[in-house]
Amino acid sequence: MPPPTIHLAHGASGSAASMRPYVEGLRARGLSAEPVQLPRSNVERAVVAYRAAAPAAAGSIIGGHSFGGRVASLLAAEDGYAALILLSYPLHAPGRHDSWRERTSHWPRITCPVLLLSGDHDPFARIDLLRDAVQQLTTHELVVYEGVRHGIGPRLEDALDRIAGFANRITEAVHSGE
Numbered sequence: 065m066p067p068p069t070i071h072l073a074h075g076a077s078g079s080a081a082s083m084r085p086y087v088e089g090l091r092a093r094g095l096s097a098e099p100v101q102l103p104r105s106n107v108e109r110a111v112v113a114y115r116a117a118a119p120a121a122a123g124s125i126i127g128g129h130s131f132g133g134r135v136a137s138l139l140a141a142e143d144g145y146a147a148l149i150l151l152s153y154p155l156h157a158p159g160r161h162d163s164w165r166e167r168t169s170h171w172p173r174i175t176c177p178v179l180l181l182s183g184d185h186d187p188f189a190r191i192d193l194l195r196d197a198v199q200q201l202t203t204h205e206l207v208v209y210e211g212v213r214h215g216i217g218p219r220l221e222d223a224l225d226r227i228a229g230f231a232n233r234i235t236e237a238v239h240s241g242e
Contacts, residue, residue, distance in 0.1 A: 068123035068146060068238070070231055073100040073114055073132025075152075075215075083129070085217070086151075089224040095231055102132060110135045111142075120144050123238040125231055127179075130154050130188065130214065134167070141173040147234040149227055150180045152214050155189035155197060164193045171200040178204045179230045181223050183212025205230065 070090055074082045080099035090097035100117045102110045114135050118126050120143035126136040127149025140148045156163045178201050184191050191208055198204045207226055209219045216223045 068121075068125050068231075068235060069096040069098055069118075070125045070127070070149070070227070071098050071100050071114075071118035071136075072126075072149070072151075073102050073110075073128030073135055075128075075130035075132055076104075078129070078132075083132075085220060086129075086224065086227075089220065090228060090231075093224060093228040095228055100126075100128070100132065102135060107135060107138065111138050114139050115143070122146070123235065125149065125234060127151065137174060137178075138170055140176055140178075141170040145176050146238055147176050147230065148174060148178045149230070150178060150182075151216055151223070152182055152186055153180060153189055153194070155194055158187040161190055161193060164190075164197055168197045168200060171197065175202050177202075177230075177234060179227065180204060180206045181209070181216050181226065182206070183209045183214065183216060183219075185211060186214045188214050 072083045080101040083099040087097040087099050103113050123146045125147045126145050128136045129151040133150040133153050182189050198206050212218050
């Protein structure tokens with residue numbers, strides 16, 4: 065059985081092309097990766113577009129940066145994916161910290177393992193709130209990068225290594241029937 069493809073969607077101000085460093089970096093690490101183009105509209109339309117680009121299948125891994133991660137998390141709460149990768153998850157709007165519960169109300173329905181990578185200076189995710197929020201997930205790994213804001217580009221190589229290790233563990237578990 066071939067390894068699954070990792071599908072990664074972009075943030076609200078990006079495009080599939082903005083995910084190129086992640087896709088190329090994962091491919092260089094021997095993984096299959098594809099960018100997902102989301103419409104510039106509401107979350108509901110974006111979920112439909114993401115599902116069309118990456119339908120749930122055995123071993124499928126989805127994720128994305130910021131808005132793309134939020135959309136992927138909504139999809140993972142509805143459909144059976146093997147894993148979810150959240151890059152700079154938009155836990156709340158800057159200065160609106162109290163909205164984090166709304167942005168994660170679907171997380172208890174996510175049953176697959178989740179890898180979260182976030183900066184400790186991200187105005188969209190106060191780390192203390194993110195540490196509380198991840199407790200809603202069945203299985204998670206949270207990596208916090210010191211001095212990094214919204215976007216893990218400054219720590220891209222480490223992030224790609226962590227994503228590759230996570231994806232390889234998921235693939236092994238799927239292949240062994242766990």
